[in-house]
Amino acid sequence: MFVKLGDISFHSLDKWVLGYVIIGATLLLNHFKIQLPPEGNSLSMDSAVYLACIFVFNLEITLTVLLYSSLIYFCYQRSTPWWAHFFNFSLYTIMMTGAYYTYIYLGGVTGEIEPSNLLSYAGALTVYFIINVLLISTYFFVLGRTSLLDALKGFLKGTIESYISTLLLSIILGFMLQAEPFFGLFLFLVISILLSFTFKQHFNLYQEVSNKANIDHLTGLKNHGYFKELLSETLDEVKRNKTSLSLAMIDIDDFKKYNDGNGHLQGDHLLTFFGSLLEKECSPKDYIVARYGGEEFVILMPDTTVSEASSFIDCLRKKVNDTYFEGVELLPYGCLSFSAGIMEWNSEIHTASEFLSHADQAMYYAKAQGKNNTHIYGNEIGTIDIDQPMEEMEQQLKLFLARDIYTYRHSKRVFRYAVEFGKQLDLNDYEKKVLMLGALIHDIGKLEVPRDIINKKGKLTSDEWEMVKKHVTWGRDIVAASKKYEDILPLVELHHERYDGKGYPYGLIGEEIPKLARILCVVDSFDAMTTERPYQKTKSYYEAMEELQACAGTQFDPFYVEAFIDYFTGKNESDDIREYQDSKSSSSSINETKV
Template sequence: MSKQNTATPKLNLNHLYAAAICLTGIGLFALFNRAVFIHYTTSTWVWVYALAGAAVVLTIFTFQLPPQGNGLSLDSSVYLACIFVFGPSFSLTVLLVASAVIFLIERKTVWWKHLINFAVYSIINASASYTFAALGGVRGPLMDNHLAAYAGGMAIYFIMNTLLIVLYYYVLHNENLYETLKGMLKDTIIAYLSTLVLSLVLTILLYHNHIFGLALFLCLSILLSYSFKQMFTMYRDIEERANRDPRTGLFNHSYFEVVLEEEMRKSRSTGSSLSLAMIDIDDFKKYNDHFGHLKGDGLIVFLAELLKKECGGAEMVVSRYGGEEFTLLMPSYDTDQAKDFLDRLRKTLNNSPFDGTEIFPQGCLSFSAGIAGYRSDIHDKSELVEHADQALYYAKKQGKNMVHIYGHQSLLEQDIDFSQDVRDIEQQLNLFMYKDMETFKHSKRVFRYAMDISELLKLDSLTKRQFTLGALIHDIGKLEIPWGILNKKEKLTPEEWEMVKWHVTWGKQMAMTNDKFKDLAAYIELHHERYDGRGYPHGFKGEEIPKLCRMLTIIDSFDAMTTERPYQPTKSVEEAIVELRACAGSQFDPGLTEFFISYIESRHLRTKEAAV
């Protein structure tokens, strides 16, 4: 049976669940056992002690199953065999004696954990006994004509065991009910089936071979438990090798990606802080070129050892991201706490002697680091990595040997950087002036709409930068579309339309080649997704599409409707508003649509008043 890795309950709901399990288990024990053990003969007590001893031994030989390490023991086969051969009251007496022995052996475990385990076993045993009897099962030898009763009893034992454990983790640890159930079934079903089959084997051995049969079964079960334990050890060893970078001993890139996704899920569900830091050794190429790759590898290992030492006491996941880059995944750290830790680490490295540091511009070992904090509007792990990478890029640009938090430039620096980014994007958009002037004008208009909307939404400066620049560059992929298709007056053919749809993917690829504009890729790629999931390129729906990408879709469509285009008629502002409302809930986010319409109506009214 599965073993719970219990923790002290903290919430009233946890106490109530534990109390309900205990009361139910004790009540069923009393109902099915009725203290008949008082009248047992000496020979019966010998069987009780023998079977209880077997259950205790198998409990001690609990083993873990890959991949999650869920604990399992084969003692359930003893209790099931007792039900089939001797009946429910005898089985529960064996459970009582075995639980008392385990309580004496494991005295370091708090008493209420033992009580919960006893209650859970009592519920499962009572349920299996009732089902076995209800399906016509008769205690004694294994009978071919009662196979349905054996199967029913074993099935209920398995189902009740699984449900009680899953509910335990759901109530006490706030685990996802479906995911926990799926994980348990996936990881343990084969071992459970082995336990159930062993119970039938023990039933035959007990009835026909008595104590010798029990001894034979116990030897077989211990060997199986040992084999499972060795298999788990081997699995963990292989897993450890697969997850570690062979040179530094740190976790590798692949493992980092898996853990990052898991920690983001935890942070999203609990609201706890999560920071990601990316570290890059300053001027590593210069050191590598001067002293050779062997010495360069030594420098990488030196920093890795320092990271292990300094991060060992904290619950951080330290990984080698690639080359001379490392990542620190920092659960429960906000960005300010992460920066304090990284600054202390940076100063420790600065003061660490290492051969050849005289060639560095600063005369010592140093690294630059970028930190990004997880936010609820970050939907994909690559976005958080990109934020940390952008912050690292900024730290390098400011002179290296420093730690920078994503989005923490001064307001003046942000304005200067924003103006420069706009100029850089406009230089690329100027290519449209000879190929498709309308796309150039459209991009500028969408940018101005986005500037107004960002003020109304009261976006922070960093989000405002991403949204407005994303609006400006959103159609950059159309540079890859042939001139004849972009300027065609007639309706596009299906093949031509498919080519036009590729502009979002091409635009994303273009943005990803420039470190400054990687964080705009989502606006380029997703501005043709639809709220109902019928858009392209991915068919995302609802809140799978980031909020501001949903807003950009509305702005883009409104401007397309109200501006002359070669392959569609032009609408007035009023007609476009009617169209927006008609498509709210299908193509557009309904709430954002009404927000945008309010803005357009107010803007349109001011324009009319100004004209009058």
Template sequence: MRRAKNNKQKQINDIVSVVKLAVLLLIGIILCENFIKSDSRIIWVPEVYYTLICLFIPLMVSVLIYLIWIFSTRNRFNKRYVDIINKIEIAVFIIVFSIIIFICGVNESQYKFLYLFIIITTTIQYGMKQGIVVSCISSLIILAMDIFMEPNIIVNTYFENDLILAGVFILTAWPLGFYVKIEAEHIKKLEELINIDGLTELYNHRYLCDSLAEKVKNGDRNSKPVSMIFIDIDYFKQYNDTHGHQKGDYVLRKIGEIIRGNVGKEDIAARYGGEEFAIILPDTNEEEAMQMAENLRKKIECTHFEGEESQPKGKVTVSMGVSVYPNKARNDIELIKSADDALYRAKFFNKNRVEAYTSILDEIKKNIDEKDIELVTSIKTLISVINAKDRYTYGHVERVVVYSRMIADKLKLSKREKEILIYGAYMHDIGKININKEVLMKKMRLTDEEWELLKQHPANGVEIIKSVESLKDIIPLIISHHERYDGNGYPNKLKGKEIPYLARILTVVDSFDAMTSNRPYNTRKTYEEAAEELEKCSGTQFDPEISAAFIEIVRKNEGEAFIEGVSDI
């Protein structure tokens, strides 16, 4: 719609510009009629020749300059400067027309109608207000000329006649301006129908994406950041199932109203789809966006919604993700994906919170050779593909990373060992990119053939990252995170201390999260049940020392909100 509107405006501007060019040529004809008075029709008579040169060369140069200006140069200026220049252009045309009328008889001139051209073109381009202003100025000029030329005459017939002409000027601008206004309102209404979500009265998905691309370009051009907030209503399906879709629509409308009332004039708030909303914040850094998101989250949490008592925490709440261009994303598409990833982090970690986008691979890129950056970026894309295939994998990886940080501190790992463990935790399932979505999402137990296929993911993961020299220390974790302490694991059936130490740590936290997560073929265990399972399998599946340390962490933190949030899906 915006493109169609811009094209239409461009066509109108082009037509008006052609009219103005034609008027300039008409002025040339008028000047010729009034200055070439020789009875001779021979073009080479010196007086006629010199007059033509003096008139036409400046006129043609002026027309050429104006032609270049209206069809190329003007479009490159900032809109604010274009508006100023357009006003100057209108003033110049009024002055030129006034000079022509003055030269050609002043009050007796037959060329007073020239003002109609600038009145009509101004009204079409800029609306009724500007058109009436120009018509009033034009009327005052011709009436002033009449009074100036015959100041003492009792009955000024020129003045009387020109009063009618002044009325024509105003009546031309007025109804034409109304037509332009009505058409503009009609276009605005169509834009609303196309760009506005009917339920929440926020912008819709299409408008958001178009605007984001434009804002990112502007931000890039002006070296300004562009932030984005993704918002999702917590437990919205449960609310819908309990109270019905009409009440669900009521919640969507009310949250849309809160968002609309808490964004800036330049911000763009939209319903992204379903129960998700998004806000574009031009010229806003991450810290400012996080603060705005947190204020909005609190506002929604403190607002009373009918039936909210049935929600898990007795309130209607939202989770939010924040990302910023260009620090966290290279373009508008990455900005959407990164804000969406941050939103999922917020939902996984206890909901009703704001999360900024972070990527461990972005941290890795700071510490790797420049030649490997492109490969690591590709790995990041692969992980995004896996997350899209299976949201469980996304949440599982995030939680395993958190558990890895906790046990690394408990075991007092060195800074480098902690980095390797965390990077390995982040990428340990990257080999699942080669596993069909049907296998990853299967709701029944896997067949032997499917299980053998799934067991290949450690080796597949190594194949993906082995060409990146800077990631070579992560390879032992990826290949060995399914080995068992008793030697019955896969793929290499390593035993005891043959399994790399960091891989043994990863095995413990990976298995713990698998036990405490909801999966179609797995009954979720409580933390204590999972801790008991770690104790039971200590010395067989798990390293006794590592499992004991992690069991201590679990029992110490069980019941705390943070641990509860880590497993919340």
């Protein structure tokens, strides 16, 4: 009998059977795949067969085995789209071609497995692996399932070991094909299938543990931590694609009264029931629901404007009102109700925490208006009474008197500039208040900077400068301790961001930086340049204004630079600015305002 498999002629039944047994082995191994991240990706141990064919036979035999296997697989796996079959065939062809020529280039010889060819084997697998990772990652990226970087990270995490196992198995199979082809191939199949089951169980166990870590055990919804991760990922996607995104923060009204009247166990039942109701209503729209903590829930609404979100949440609120649950008769409204705050993402929101904070503020405003209603975050929510916060912050600021008299006086001057400059800008009353409070307290984080660094007379080292830069995040943490000051957080945290993206702590660019933080950056830098510090010479008012102009568009927002110069020159019309230049020429300004 004469049968030709590729370019290899089989003149005996044993050789004929061996060729088609190899094809059958690839089909069997292709059925028992190893699950790999990201979700939907898998590794088939048929790769070990193909690599063994490259090492023992040649590229023609290997591609012939692939072709026959692909055609048979296409015939019985008709549920898979034809293009997916073609993609897989093309992918394997490219990987095996690359691996073969790498093997030959590195001195490998087909026909026998030799220890001296170890470098060639490793090189072939490396190319095989790199091609696979790059092409599959690109595939997931094109489908829009994940970013290219995330896809690459997913593949590299936990897959390298699998590919090393594939190489070792291919070498073992090569030895078996040389020694006892049929028995060796049988043993290889058994071992490979068992490994596939083991890997699959391991992956399923990992997924199960991961899901438990991400799920709230009481309601079955996503938990606080996992939701924040999803929110950050969604925000990155929204920023890239410029799509709409809304967020609702929901709090069950008078939940403590329900617990006190019905018991905590019944309260848990209510939370579970409420979570199920939210999930049921949000699923058709692919909204993400999570339990944020206690009786608070959050709903993330991709591709949804704030008006659409408000309409949906209000309809949901009405449905909740009309849905009976045992024990709600004790509540003030006599029914189950919630208060909700709604926020739509915009370019001035730079972190997930800020996004959540605004929705949270809107929710508390809704509760303050009598509960059982929804409220959209906006200017009308600004109800800060300027007098009481000012007194409280003045007390905080006085802590600087003992540590750093300069920062105390600097903050007072920046506050004065903010009050006067804010009157010249097109700001509403609430924005003016926020700017004033932010200016007064913007350097509060320097309370956490070691005193020896704060009071150092010489130039700061790079490590000391990194420590000083942390004052913005420390200040954010101090101010965030009180919810009523959350609107001031961007000013405290972001007043050292630069218009060109070279600032800190996040490197935001242009209008990614909130408007009030851009204004404060100009005012803060102007005062720092024109007052005495030990690190560099003080500039006169005239020089400082020239510096602002020179750095407009790089360090500063050019619009607010011009507005500030107009304000300041108008304010000092009767003064001789040149006199300040002469009188202050020997002073020095703060290190952190270097341009």
